[in-house]
Amino acid sequence: MLDIHFIREHPDIIRENNARRGCTVDVDEILKRDQTHRTLITKIDELRAARNKAAEAGKPSEEEIKQLRAHGDELKRLEEQQNENQEKLNELLSWLPNLFAPEVPHGKNDTDNVEIKRGGTIPAFDFTPKDHQTLGEELDIIDVARAVKVAGTRFYYLKNDGVLLRLALIQYGLKVLMEKGFSPFFTPHLARTRTLFGTGYLPFFKDDIWRVGGEKSDLSLIGTSEQTLVGYHQDEILDAAVLPLKYAGLSSCFRTEAGSYGKDTKGILRVHEFYKLEQIIFCLPEESEKWHEFALAIEERFCQELGLPYRVVLVCDGDCGAPGYKKYDIEVWFPAQDTYREATSNTNLTDFQTRRLNTRVKYQGKAVYPHTISATGLTDRFLIAILENNQRADGSVAIPEPLQPYLQGREEIRKRT
Known part of the structure; x- marks a missing residue:
């Protein structure tokens, strides 16, 4: 498994390495799903924080109860979306080969x-x-x-x-x-x-x-x-x-x-x-x-x-x-x-x-x-x-x-x- 931070910062190195390895994993798809992952995590964390803050504020009003339910439904939807995206991202990452040492020679077999x-x-x-x-x-x-x-x-x-x-x-x-x-x-x-x-x-x-x-x-x-x-x-x-x-x-x-x-x-x-x-x-x-x-x-x-x-x-x-x-x-x-x-x-x-x-x-x-x-x-x-x-x-x-x-x-x- 390669470091996702390295992939973000050096996508061209990963593309070149994939070409040497004969790996067909789409690096752009990895970057897209990684960005989706980070966006979803931010939204999920914000909703969880809002829910926790409301819970600490005491007994909620009827309007606040409706809002909390809406937050709960949205949180569930985002978590399901995040789990699906993470599964597909992990699948892509699992097929990425290791990098090569600089001195490794080129060859077919x-x-x-x-x-x-x-x-x-x-x-x-x-x-x-x-x-x-x-x-x-x-x-x-x-x-x-x-x-x-x-x-x-x-x-x-x-x-x-x-x-x-x-x-x-x-x-x-x-x-x-x-x-x-x-x-x-x-x-x-x-x-x-x-x-x-x-x-x-x-x-x-x-x-x-x-x-x-x-x-x-x-x-x-x-x-x-x-x-x-x-x-x-x-x-x-x-x-x-x-x-x-x-x-x-x-x-x-x-x-x-x-x-x-x-x-x-x-x-x-x-x-x-x-x-x-x-x-x-x-x-x-x-x-x-x-x-x-x-x-x-x-x-x-x-x-x-x-x-x-x-x-x-x-x-x-x-x-x-x-x-x-x-x-x-x-x-x-x-x-x-x-x-x-x-x-x-x-x-x-x-x-x-x-x-x-x-x-x-x-x-x-x-x-x-x-x-x-x-x-x-x-x-x-x-x-x-x-x-x-x-x-x-x-x-x-x-x-x-x-x-x-x-x-x-x-x-x-x-x-x-």
Whole structure:
């Protein structure tokens, strides 16, 4: 949600931003309804004040009683008009996307994202590398075929050392984040519409969300623990002394993958359900750029310590979701595809979410909206990237050193006999 005062003062900036975003919301209609809102509020306040003054004056005359009744009827009419206007204004405001940071590049899609830097060394195999699904099946740690029979396409089983590898990644990632001051959370896997709206997933990504419980239900499966962790402080006023708040969320994530028909049909790169460790930060508005870079440094550390070749890209305006002000993606190398694929995203959301959720902070004598940062910690994409980058000619996979303590000191994964 954008600040209505900013919209009044800078309508041309909003129009330009809408054009970059492909947003068709009529800014003139917003300004018109905002003016109507202020006019109606003034009239309503005047009528209420007149009614209160008359009540304090003692017993009214017959003429005054008629006038009070007329005021009451007019007040009811204006309040109904105000409620209707406010509802339509809120609907328009709810569809306005966030602004962009000045450095966000122009582009149509992810092919126009701008590479910032690279890290790690792409492995040079003296054999043809296998894809992660083939490796997983041969090592008996991933089973896609049976998952399809049970749940349909884009689902998978992790089993045997696949389970242990995921748990090792989680324990390693939590250790790093907790050392950096993050508090760990297991969050609900369901969220109410208000929370999904507040975090900006509704109405912008409604087709990506699994609704559960029938038409009368107000619950949906979460697509990320960002939704439940940013929603954690809705309708609260925090003390500035507690900021930054750093939360590490652990949850399954559910995505419909609407619009992805035919993409990544082999393997488990693009699925309906996966597990994720998430970074969420609440911070003062003037510090969000610093904490955005802080979260990025942690994502890079994960890639570096796990030995995964990666690159950082600054996401262009055509690939940045409506709530995002500035976004980085980290793409890791997948040898079987001979390319980099997205493994993490990291977004500075400014006060877009906290305004929608009414989360404020006492700061310098007034209540302000804190900024939020949402960044991936680790997901199963790291697991499959490890399989592909660390594979050996004999079919075994080397376990990255940071994960070995969580796998009984083992250095490799081999098929169980």
